[in-house]
Amino acid sequence: MATITFIAPVVFGVESVTARELRKLGYEDISVKDGKVEFVGNEEAICRSNIWLRSAERVLIKLGEFHADTYDELFERTKALPWEEWIPENGQFPVKGYSLKSQLHSVPDCQSIIKKAIVERLKISYKKNWFEEDGPLYRVQFSLMKDEATLMIDTSGVGLHKRGYREKSNIAPLKETLAAALVLLTKWKSDKPFLDPFCGSGTIPIEAALIGTNTAPGLRRRFVSEKWPQIPKKMWNSARTEARSLIKNEKLEIRGSDIDKDAVALSEENSRRAQVSEHIIFEQADVKDIEPFGDYGCIVCNPPYGERMGEEHEVEEIYRKMGKAFKRFDTWSKYILTPHKNFEYFFGEKADKNRKLYNGMIKCYYYQYFSR
Structure with a gap:
């Protein structure tokens, strides 16, 4: 070769x-x-x-x-x-x-x-x-x-973020590739609980389920190079066979919630398309009402930005509610992606670590709070 x-x-x-x-x-x-x-x-x-x-x-x-x-x-x-x-x-x-x-x-x-x-x-x-x-x-x-x-x-054709499960999405969805990266940047282990309290179209919980079950994200889609004579069909078949053989069948404890009932319904539909619905529970809930389910879990979320909500003070009020609610998750690690430079002030706690990331053209900060 x-x-x-x-x-x-x-x-x-x-x-x-x-x-x-x-x-x-x-x-x-x-x-x-x-x-x-x-x-x-x-x-x-x-x-x-x-x-x-x-x-x-x-x-x-x-x-x-x-x-x-x-x-x-x-x-x-x-x-x-x-x-x-x-x-x-x-x-x-x-x-x-x-x-x-x-x-x-x-x-x-x-x-x-x-x-x-x-x-x-x-x-x-x-x-x-x-x-x-x-x-x-x-x-x-x-x-x-x-x-x-x-x-x-x-060699890919359509971008790799197109897994095939998200035919519909809400406003300003997070790319699947970035959502996966957010999960991979955490210390989450598949035997621990996982929560996204701003699930939107369900992308972060779905990517977590794919990671937790070791399901290859491109297993159920096609690539432009599959039609190339240089790559035999049996080579693609072998790669897919290998990927299927490595899927873990263990049960995961992943939840996603959103204040918008339509977002919850969309998340459920997308999880079925991704064939991970048995691993995720989606529910309608305000972030102020969320409660821990188990110890030493992981929260990963992408809360609303000012551009989405229209008024920055509304977003800052959400951050305050998050700070109060997340205190109940004292043994959990929390990872929050936002473009707000003063997030820690409104959240009420300084992050253990901060990482610069880009959500499209928007410069963001990935605030990381490790379990106590």
Whole structure:
């Protein structure tokens, strides 16, 4: 099998989580950078990483990396890469990407140059002048950062946050990948109780159930590289068989609550789609009324932001109610994601640890309170 360098783009702040996931999958040659994790594997890694990674946004093949501050340089260095090793004669290869702090700042121009360079390379390889592009999809992605170009091919297709269970969601839902990262950043063990008192569409409890049962998040969805001739169908079947064999059938004690009864109904529907409903109890409740169920559990939540509620003082009042209610959970660990810089003041307690994360474009803080 070939040795392939991969890039797993991630939300800023969770790089170490994704790196830990990759090590658990058996990949050791790992490099952590801002917003991405690089690792080395083979064709089988395309299947396993797409099926198993919980916190990564997608899995990309890294074709090359080089300096480019002129269009000529971008063209020639792109053309020199072995595109024919991946893109077949009938392959579709649209190009998309971004440019930051680079001389080549026009993204449309870069797209055009890269596309033309790939075509010229394939003309030589396949000895033809025209490509129908009616076969499998090999989406080319590029990044230009401070004149350093990275060229990649996407193996995932639809982003990895699309597990397949959340056809509907409420306003401003948390991405499944970030929800999984929030759980993975805690010290929660599957034999302990787990609670999200602001469950919304149920994403955090559902991701906790998938983690607790060791269910691969991509087990029940499809990926664009499944149609690639380089990856035999039996390789995908083998990866899915492995994932099914590793599911734990133990009973979990996970609960989610929300003041909105429609959110509770939506959470229940999503948990059924994710096939984890037997592990989660959802109920309608105000955060001020929540009570512990067992000792040494874990609360993970993403309470309303000011942008959602309209008035910041309403959100701050929720934080005050949380502080009073959470005092009843003295043996529990609590993890709260919010963009509010003064959360600790309204909550009434300084966090043991604080971590910066991004929920989309919103800079947030992950306040962590460890059990006493």
